[in-house]
Amino acid sequence: MTATFDNLKPGDAIEGPSFLVSRESIRLFCDASLDYNPLHLDDEYMKGSFGKTTFGGIIMHGMNNFGLISRMLTDWATPAGAVHRRLETRRLKPVKPGDTITPVGIVKAKQVTDKSRWVVVDVAVNNESGEKVAMGEATIEFPASAKAS
Amino acid sequence: MAQAQSPDPNFETDFWKDANLRKTWDEIVPGQPRQTIPYKLTQEAIALYCKAVGETNPLYLDEAAAKAGPFGGITAPPAIHILLMFACTPADDWMRSPGTVNAGQSWSYNIPARPGDTITLQARALDKFIKRERLFVVHDNVFFNHNGDVICSGRGQTIRPL
Numbered sequence: 001m002t003a004t005f006d007n008l009k010p011g012d013a014i015e016g017p018s019f020l021v022s023r024e025s026i027r028l029f030c031d032a033s034l035d036y037n038p039l040h041l042d043d044e045y046m047k048g049s050f051g052k053t054t055f056g057g058i059i060m061h062g063m064n065n066f067g068l069i070s071r072m073l074t075d076w077a078t079p080a081g082a083v084h085r086r087l088e089t090r091r092l093k094p095v096k097p098g099d100t101i102t103p104v105g106i107v108k109a110k111q112v113t114d115k116s117r118w119v120v121v122d123v124a125v126n127n128e129s130g131e132k133v134a135m136g137e138a139t140i141e142f143p144a145s146a147k148a149s
Numbered sequence: 150m151a152q153a154q155s156p157d158p159n160f161e162t163d164f165w166k167d168a169n170l171r172k173t174w175d176e177i178v179p180g181q182p183r184q185t186i187p188y189k190l191t192q193e194a195i196a197l198y199c200k201a202v203g204e205t206n207p208l209y210l211d212e213a214a215a216k217a218g219p220f221g222g223i224t225a226p227p228a229i230h231i232l233l234m235f236a237c238t239p240a241d242d243w244m245r246s247p248g249t250v251n252a253g254q255s256w257s258y259n260i261p262a263r264p265g266d267t268i269t270l271q272a273r274a275l276d277k278f279i280k281r282e283r284l285f286v287v288h289d290n291v292f293f294n295h296n297g298d299v300i301c302s303g304r305g306q307t308i309r310p311l
Contacts, residue, residue: 063231063251070228
């Protein structure tokens, strides 16, 4: 069912499609984002230590998590006439080739302002073990013109 | 492995090149604007981004469907700033320093970017700090289209390489 501002309530869940992370998907993200940081390309470099952190091999771009959450939100909002207005995320764990990650969201709050209507959504990306690899918060605008369908 | 068509064929993909020209955490001055370069967004670059994150929405990919949609033509997904950030960043900028780790960000979206837009970036380091023996820099960024409209604005934190 398409979401409407009136029928949404805190606790409602959103889920996006799962994404299999591979060396190829990471390389494709390099080409699509122009982010060729050796963190995502160079296994030898990634055997080293980064101050307090070691990774042991290449890692997925943190912004790939961001892109998956954003895709989930637009797929959810656009059919409802709603607009993805804000997304905040932070990385919790590195993601590596072979991981399968899934973006999820839970409606947290609704707000009506002078000129519009807003839904705040807690978001996260989980790996195949159910661990959160990224989390954050999003804001979706449901303009008054976004009618129930 | 076959390489995809790059959104910018002139882009330097070796991030080690010019690494010595880039500012370190010590040299970055909060408040100082970053030099940026305009970037012309193409339908091909949008399609490649969509492929990388599995976007299949026809509003981003199909001219006929997009024409009948809310924006009257193809638009980029909101998170296209992921590409724009590097497309508008020159090779000697500290954002390209190898080992830069993304620690988090927030982005606000105004209007969508479209193929054919010449996009400019106003950006700067806003703050820097030390936390748990790691060196952080806060950066802020606003992307504009060639009409001067804000596309999106964002703030992020990176952990700087030691």
